[in-house]
Amino acid sequence: MGDPELQTAAEVRAALAAASDPARASGAAAFFKTGPGGYAERDVFLGVTVPATRAIVRRSSALPPADVAELVASPIHEERLAGLLVMVERFRRAGRVRTRDDAVRAAEHERYLDAVRAGHVDNWDLVDATAEYLLGEVVFPAAPVAEVVPPIVGELVTSDSIWPRRVAVISTFAAIKAGDPRPMLALAERLLDDPEPLLHKAVGWMLREVGKRVDRSVLTGFLDGHAARMPRTMLSYATEHLDPAERARYRAMR
Incomplete structure (x- = not known):
């Protein structure tokens, strides 16, 4: 029993x-x-x-x-x-x-947004266990849509608090798994100058997943254009699975 x-x-x-x-x-x-x-x-x-x-x-x-x-x-x-x-x-x-049951999913999604806005989703493990599902699977459907950054993601990524910004970033994992790298690339470009190391880690992680799950050339194309501006930690995470010579070349661009 x-x-x-x-x-x-x-x-x-x-x-x-x-x-x-x-x-x-x-x-x-x-x-x-x-x-x-x-x-x-x-x-x-x-x-x-x-x-x-x-x-x-x-x-x-x-x-x-x-x-x-x-x-x-x-x-x-x-x-x-x-x-x-x-x-x-x-x-x-x-x-x-x-x-x-789409009604249940919608209700949990709304409750999650309430919790994020209230400041209760306030550590990286809480964000990483939830954002892909309770936000990402709702706003990034399996088929890519024209609206690359949905309004709620745009709202969260401009928050003064690090945690809604990380929620926005990790939510794009749902889009990446569906084969659409565009939301992540758009957010990564916005966050190149973000001051928070925990955001740098999250962005680098998601960029790495773009290279692994969608198309390696999409990742390297982003790196070609932005590696020189990327924070060290973000670049390190993003290039983690590239071959050593390519990784060294991008890191030398900073």
């Missing part, structure tokens, strides 16, 4: 607390830069592994939307992650061919 289903936010919080580890929490706080001046300053960690969090999420399918929203707004990192992953799971389950 498996573990019982979790019916409320309080039950999810109790399950996360039971899986917590103070030593791991201390390590996570340092890794995620929660100290003064860090990008996750004042974030609170319980020390729950991602696999353990996902196992708890699998038991939370019946959680009411208000309870999910309560978790997403929590000051505790793993509680926010659990709430967001419940949203992802519902969104993806509603996208299956035999059980497709």
Whole structure:
């Protein structure tokens, strides 16, 4: 007999607390830069592994939307992650061919945008686990469309906060997987002068995926035109899977 289903936010919080580890929490706080001046300053960690969090999420399918929203707004990192992953799971389950429910997908998409705008999707792991699905799969359909950068992505990428900008970037993974590199290339060009290293990493990662999943020549064409201006970290991530000589040539252009 498996573990019982979790019916409320309080039950999810109790399950996360039971899986917590103070030593791991201390390590996570340092890794995620929660100290003064860090990008996750004042974030609170319980020390729950991602696999353990996902196992708890699998038991939370019946959680009411208000309870999910309560978790997403929590000051505790793993509680926010659990709430967001419940949203992802519902969104993806509603996208299956035999059980497709576009109303559920639209509702989770809107709740996600509310969470992003409220500042609850506020660390790179939270963004990277959610943006491709809860934003990207909605605004970047399987067939490329004329509107390269949808209005909501344009709104997020101009935010003063790093996290909506990263949401915008990672959302393009859905377009890349559908064979359309244009949204990523458009955002990458806009973000060449962004001051945040975590954005440089995200943009470089997505550019690398363009080269791997769509067309290597599309990546190298972008690099030919922009490598000289690209931040070092962005260029390093983007060229990671090129051969050593080509990688060195692009890095020498800076």
